[in-house]
Amino acid sequence: MTTPSKRIAILTSGGDCAGLNAVIRAVVLRAETLNWEVIGIHDGTHGLLSKPPQATVLHSGNVDTTVMRQGGTILGTTNKGDPFAYPMPDGTLRDRSEEIIAAFKNLGCEALIGIGGDGSLAILSRLARQGGFPLIGIPKTIDNDLGITEMSVGFDTAVAVATEALDRLQPTAASHDRIMILEVMGRDAGHIALTAGIAGGADVILIPEIPYDLKNIAAHIKGLSDRGRNFALVVVSEAVLTPDGQSVSHDFFGGQKRLGGIGHILGEKIAEACQAETRVTVLGHVQRGGQPSAHDRLIAAAFGVHAVNLIQEGKFDRMVAWSNRKVIDVPIADAIHHNQAVEKDGTLVQTARGLGICLG
Ligand code: F6P
Numbered sequence: 001m002t003t004p005s006k007r008i009a010i011l012t013s014g015g016d017c018a019g020l021n022a023v024i025r026a027v028v029l030r031a032e033t034l035n036w037e038v039i040g041i042h043d044g045t046h047g048l049l050s051k052p053p054q055a056t057v058l059h060s061g062n063v064d065t066t067v068m069r070q071g072g073t074i075l076g077t078t079n080k081g082d083p084f085a086y087p088m089p090d091g092t093l094r095d096r097s098e099e100i101i102a103a104f105k106n107l108g109c110e111a112l113i114g115i116g117g118d119g120s121l122a123i124l125s126r127l128a129r130q131g132g133f134p135l136i137g138i139p140k141t142i143d144n145d146l147g148i149t150e151m152s153v154g155f156d157t158a159v160a161v162a163t164e165a166l167d168r169l170q171p172t173a174a175s176h177d178r179i180m181i182l183e184v185m186g187r188d189a190g191h192i193a194l195t196a197g198i199a200g201g202a203d204v205i206l207i208p209e210i211p212y213d214l215k216n217i218a219a220h221i222k223g224l225s226d227r228g229r230n231f232a233l234v235v236v237s238e239a240v241l242t243p244d245g246q247s248v249s250h251d252f253f254g255g256q257k258r259l260g261g262i263g264h265i266l267g268e269k270i271a272e273a274c275q276a277e278t279r280v281t282v283l284g285h286v287q288r289g290g291q292p293s294a295h296d297r298l299i300a301a302a303f304g305v306h307a308v309n310l311i312q313e314g315k316f317d318r319m320v321a322w323s324n325r326k327v328i329d330v331p332i333a334d335a336i337h338h339n340q341a342v343e344k345d346g347t348l349v350q351t352a353r354g355l356g357i358c359l360g
Pocket of ligand 1: 015142143185186187238259288
């Protein structure tokens with residue numbers, strides 16, 4: 001084997017999603033065509049805080065065909081432990097950015113490819129500026145809320161999972177004359193709910209971007225029943241507020257707060273308002289796992305190849321993005337400062353309204 005002419009590093013950061021391994025594989029395969037070596041850093045920037053750093057040499061022998069079909073990330077990831085305010089065992093927060101930068105430099109890599117959402121890319125970008133090392137970002141998030149890119153890796157698979165859930169809920173709803181409520185993820189953006197809701201034939205779709213009124217929902221479901229329908233499908237995004245304007249979340253061990261639970265609250269309210277039986281399904285992390293869809297694998301491949309090409313061309317601090325059927329690249333700062341919520345008058349909202357779906 002010839003000595004590699006360049007060494008680059010890759011890590012996954014933030015919540016996992018389907019398609020991350022397909023990105024890693026694409027980066028490695030493209031790098032191999034250039035005779036470059038790829039170092040995979042484990043558990044996001046946490047791998048650089050371990051002594052010695054947790055990192056593996058990646059090559060087509062350990063990331064090819066099997067791995068790219070799998071969900072999760074072979075490198076591990078974390079959505080906790082901001083290196084600039086790292087939670088220490090004694091309860092204090094410490095800036096550990098210099099430790100991470102030093103460990104990265106010790107790996108002898110000429111550039112870093114970071115696969116992450118807005119939070120992770122903001123942190124990696126700050127680290128890269130402070131440490132003076134070249135960074136390329138690859139967008140991933142089931143929430144699809146990153147700016148500029150039309151699609152982030154993981155979104156399409158999450159939508160497919162939520163759509164399949166509606167396909168499975170519909171027959172049982174119809175068999176029991178029930179209103180089925182499906183709560184989906186998405187953080188503050190309603191993309192998963194709206195997209196899967198349309199694809200899966202929902203009757204009501206509630207997203208954080210559009211306020212709702214229980215009376216409208218009840219009237220819509222009553223209208224369906226007057227026309228002979230004995231069931232209804234309601235999709236609700238996790239950040240939708242309660243009727244009295246409260247956000248619903250769970251507190252987990254270690255002080256973590258995560259959205260979740262609005263489905264059950266609305267299930268009760270809708271049952272009362274419609275005088276009908278309701279059942280609630282909270283889809284949760286099922287949306288993040290499983291095999292990546294064909295489209296997620298496709299953008300993963302395009303993003304991975306383009307990221308390596310950018311390094312070859314000496315272009316840095318760029319995020320690859322999907323736009324008009326093409327892969328493009330934009331300054332990372334532009335993407336992370338432009339949060340992409342559902343457009344209240346966008347095509348999908350108009351489509352839903354055109355289909356007679358109640359949006360609240
Ligand atoms: O950002 C991705 C996401 O799955 C959100 O949709 C969800 O609110 C959150 O992460 C869940 O985070 P965790 O994996 O920490 O429970």
